[in-house]
Amino acid sequence: MPRDVRTATYVLKCLKRLSQLGVTANQIQVAPQRPTADFLTRHIPSLPHTTAAAVHAALRGSGALDGAGYLAHDPRGSSWREAIAATPGLVDSLPGPSTGVRDSLRGDESALSEVLNVAWAAHEIVADPMGATLRWLAGRAVRDPNATPTSARAHVEEIELRSR
Numbered sequence: 001m002p003r004d005v006r007t008a009t010y011v012l013k014c015l016k017r018l019s020q021l022g023v024t025a026n027q028i029q030v031a032p033q034r035p036t037a038d039f040l041t042r043h044i045p046s047l048p049h050t051t052a053a054a055v056h057a058a059l060r061g062s063g064a065l066d067g068a069g070y071l072a073h074d075p076r077g078s079s080w081r082e083a084i085a086a087t088p089g090l091v092d093s094l095p096g097p098s099t100g101v102r103d104s105l106r107g108d109e110s111a112l113s114e115v116l117n118v119a120w121a122a123h124e125i126v127a128d129p130m131g132a133t134l135r136w137l138a139g140r141a142v143r144d145p146n147a148t149p150t151s152a153r154a155h156v157e158e159i160e161l162r163s164r
Contacts, residue, residue: 002029003074003122028132032121034069035059043115046095055094055112058087075116081105084112 002008011027018025033039037052044052059065062083066072071080084090084105094103094112107113 002031003120026136028136030118030121032070033119035065035071035116035119036069039119040112040115043118044095044111047111048093051090051093054087054090055084058083058090062086071116071120074122075113075120076107080116081113 015025015027035056037049037056040052040055041047041049059071059080060069062079064072064078064080064083071078084094091105092102094110096103097109097111103110103112105113107117
Protein backbone atom coordinates (compact mmCIF):
# COMPACT_ATOMS: atom_id res chain seq x y z
CA MET A 1 0.00 0.00 0.00
CA PRO A 2 1.77 3.12 -1.25
CA ARG A 3 0.67 5.35 1.63
CA ASP A 4 2.57 3.16 4.10
CA VAL A 5 6.01 4.60 3.33
CA ARG A 6 7.78 2.73 6.12
CA THR A 7 6.56 -0.69 4.99
CA ALA A 8 7.04 0.19 1.29
CA THR A 9 10.68 1.07 2.03
CA TYR A 10 11.14 -2.24 3.83
CA VAL A 11 9.50 -4.17 0.95
CA LEU A 12 11.83 -2.55 -1.60
CA LYS A 13 14.80 -3.39 0.59
CA CYS A 14 13.65 -7.03 0.80
CA LEU A 15 13.04 -7.20 -2.97
CA LYS A 16 16.56 -5.92 -3.62
CA ARG A 17 18.08 -8.48 -1.25
CA LEU A 18 16.05 -11.34 -2.73
CA SER A 19 17.17 -10.31 -6.21
CA GLN A 20 20.80 -10.33 -5.05
CA LEU A 21 20.24 -13.88 -3.81
CA GLY A 22 18.78 -14.92 -7.18
CA VAL A 23 15.25 -15.31 -5.79
CA THR A 24 12.41 -14.22 -8.07
CA ALA A 25 10.15 -11.82 -6.19
CA ASN A 26 7.68 -9.09 -7.00
CA GLN A 27 5.33 -6.75 -5.20
CA ILE A 28 1.67 -6.05 -5.73
CA GLN A 29 0.60 -2.56 -4.77
CA VAL A 30 -2.90 -1.96 -3.45
CA ALA A 31 -4.10 1.51 -4.40
CA PRO A 32 -6.65 3.60 -2.52
CA GLN A 33 -10.24 2.83 -3.49
CA ARG A 34 -13.46 4.81 -3.44
CA PRO A 35 -15.74 3.64 -0.59
CA THR A 36 -18.83 3.45 -2.80
CA ALA A 37 -21.87 1.40 -1.88
CA ASP A 38 -20.68 -1.35 -4.24
CA PHE A 39 -17.20 -1.35 -2.65
CA LEU A 40 -18.71 -1.58 0.83
CA THR A 41 -21.09 -4.44 -0.01
CA ARG A 42 -18.32 -6.33 -1.84
CA HIS A 43 -16.14 -6.17 1.29
CA ILE A 44 -18.94 -6.63 3.85
CA PRO A 45 -21.26 -9.26 2.33
CA SER A 46 -23.82 -8.95 5.17
CA LEU A 47 -24.20 -5.20 4.55
CA PRO A 48 -27.43 -4.42 2.64
CA HIS A 49 -26.85 -2.24 -0.42
CA THR A 50 -29.33 0.39 0.84
CA THR A 51 -27.36 0.69 4.08
CA ALA A 52 -24.09 0.87 2.14
CA ALA A 53 -25.57 3.68 0.03
CA ALA A 54 -26.56 5.52 3.23
CA VAL A 55 -23.02 5.11 4.60
CA HIS A 56 -21.58 6.49 1.36
CA ALA A 57 -24.02 9.43 1.45
CA ALA A 58 -23.10 10.18 5.08
CA LEU A 59 -19.39 10.11 4.23
CA ARG A 60 -19.91 12.36 1.20
CA GLY A 61 -22.20 14.77 3.08
CA SER A 62 -19.77 15.14 5.97
CA GLY A 63 -16.78 15.99 3.79
CA ALA A 64 -15.06 12.69 4.59
CA LEU A 65 -14.63 12.15 0.84
CA ASP A 66 -12.54 14.30 -1.48
CA GLY A 67 -13.75 15.66 -4.82
CA ALA A 68 -12.86 12.39 -6.58
CA GLY A 69 -14.80 10.25 -4.08
CA TYR A 70 -11.81 8.89 -2.13
CA LEU A 71 -11.42 9.23 1.63
CA ALA A 72 -9.98 12.68 2.31
CA HIS A 73 -8.18 11.58 5.49
CA ASP A 74 -6.91 8.43 7.16
CA PRO A 75 -10.00 6.82 8.73
CA ARG A 76 -7.98 5.83 11.79
CA GLY A 77 -8.11 9.45 12.92
CA SER A 78 -10.78 11.20 10.87
CA SER A 79 -14.32 12.13 11.89
CA TRP A 80 -16.17 9.56 9.72
CA ARG A 81 -17.58 7.89 12.84
CA GLU A 82 -19.36 11.10 13.84
CA ALA A 83 -20.87 11.33 10.36
CA ILE A 84 -22.23 7.79 10.58
CA ALA A 85 -23.50 8.29 14.14
CA ALA A 86 -25.21 11.58 13.15
CA THR A 87 -27.34 9.84 10.52
CA PRO A 88 -30.50 8.62 12.31
CA GLY A 89 -30.72 4.82 12.47
CA LEU A 90 -27.59 4.21 10.41
CA VAL A 91 -25.43 2.67 13.14
CA ASP A 92 -28.29 0.37 14.12
CA SER A 93 -28.60 -0.87 10.52
CA LEU A 94 -24.91 -1.83 10.26
CA PRO A 95 -24.10 -5.51 10.78
CA GLY A 96 -22.24 -6.03 14.02
CA PRO A 97 -19.86 -8.82 14.99
CA SER A 98 -22.78 -11.18 15.69
CA THR A 99 -26.57 -11.25 15.33
CA GLY A 100 -28.27 -8.69 17.55
CA VAL A 101 -25.03 -6.85 18.34
CA ARG A 102 -24.64 -3.39 16.84
CA ASP A 103 -21.49 -2.18 15.14
CA SER A 104 -19.22 -0.38 17.60
CA LEU A 105 -17.45 1.58 14.82
CA ARG A 106 -14.19 0.88 16.71
CA GLY A 107 -10.97 0.10 14.89
CA ASP A 108 -9.93 -3.56 14.79
CA GLU A 109 -13.50 -4.46 15.79
CA SER A 110 -15.90 -2.88 13.32
CA ALA A 111 -16.23 -4.31 9.81
CA LEU A 112 -16.95 -0.83 8.46
CA SER A 113 -13.89 0.61 10.18
CA GLU A 114 -11.66 -2.10 8.75
CA VAL A 115 -13.07 -1.74 5.23
CA LEU A 116 -12.51 2.02 5.31
CA ASN A 117 -8.90 1.28 6.26
CA VAL A 118 -8.68 -0.92 3.14
CA ALA A 119 -10.15 1.92 1.04
CA TRP A 120 -7.57 4.34 2.47
CA ALA A 121 -4.78 1.88 1.59
CA ALA A 122 -2.08 2.85 4.05
CA HIS A 123 -1.45 -0.37 5.92
CA GLU A 124 -4.09 -3.02 6.18
CA ILE A 125 -4.51 -6.74 5.70
CA VAL A 126 -6.31 -7.15 2.40
CA ALA A 127 -7.23 -10.13 0.25
CA ASP A 128 -8.07 -8.17 -2.92
CA PRO A 129 -4.80 -8.97 -4.72
CA MET A 130 -4.99 -12.70 -3.88
CA GLY A 131 -5.86 -13.68 -7.47
CA ALA A 132 -2.84 -11.79 -8.82
CA THR A 133 -0.67 -13.32 -6.12
CA LEU A 134 -1.80 -16.84 -6.95
CA ARG A 135 -1.30 -16.27 -10.68
CA TRP A 136 2.23 -15.02 -9.99
CA LEU A 137 2.97 -18.07 -7.82
CA ALA A 138 1.51 -20.42 -10.44
CA GLY A 139 3.71 -18.77 -13.06
CA ARG A 140 6.75 -19.50 -10.90
CA ALA A 141 5.57 -23.10 -10.42
CA VAL A 142 5.35 -23.52 -14.19
CA ARG A 143 9.07 -22.71 -14.37
CA ASP A 144 9.90 -25.23 -11.63
CA PRO A 145 10.93 -28.54 -13.22
CA ASN A 146 9.47 -30.42 -10.24
CA ALA A 147 6.08 -28.69 -10.41
CA THR A 148 3.14 -29.84 -12.46
CA PRO A 149 1.97 -26.76 -14.38
CA THR A 150 -1.50 -28.11 -15.05
CA SER A 151 -2.16 -28.82 -11.38
CA ALA A 152 -0.77 -25.42 -10.34
CA ARG A 153 -3.06 -23.56 -12.76
CA ALA A 154 -6.06 -25.69 -11.80
CA HIS A 155 -5.41 -25.02 -8.13
CA VAL A 156 -5.22 -21.26 -8.72
CA GLU A 157 -8.46 -21.31 -10.74
CA GLU A 158 -10.21 -23.30 -8.01
CA ILE A 159 -9.11 -20.85 -5.30
CA GLU A 160 -10.14 -17.85 -7.42
CA LEU A 161 -13.60 -19.34 -7.96
CA ARG A 162 -14.06 -19.93 -4.24
CA SER A 163 -13.03 -16.35 -3.40
CA ARG A 164 -15.72 -14.76 -5.60
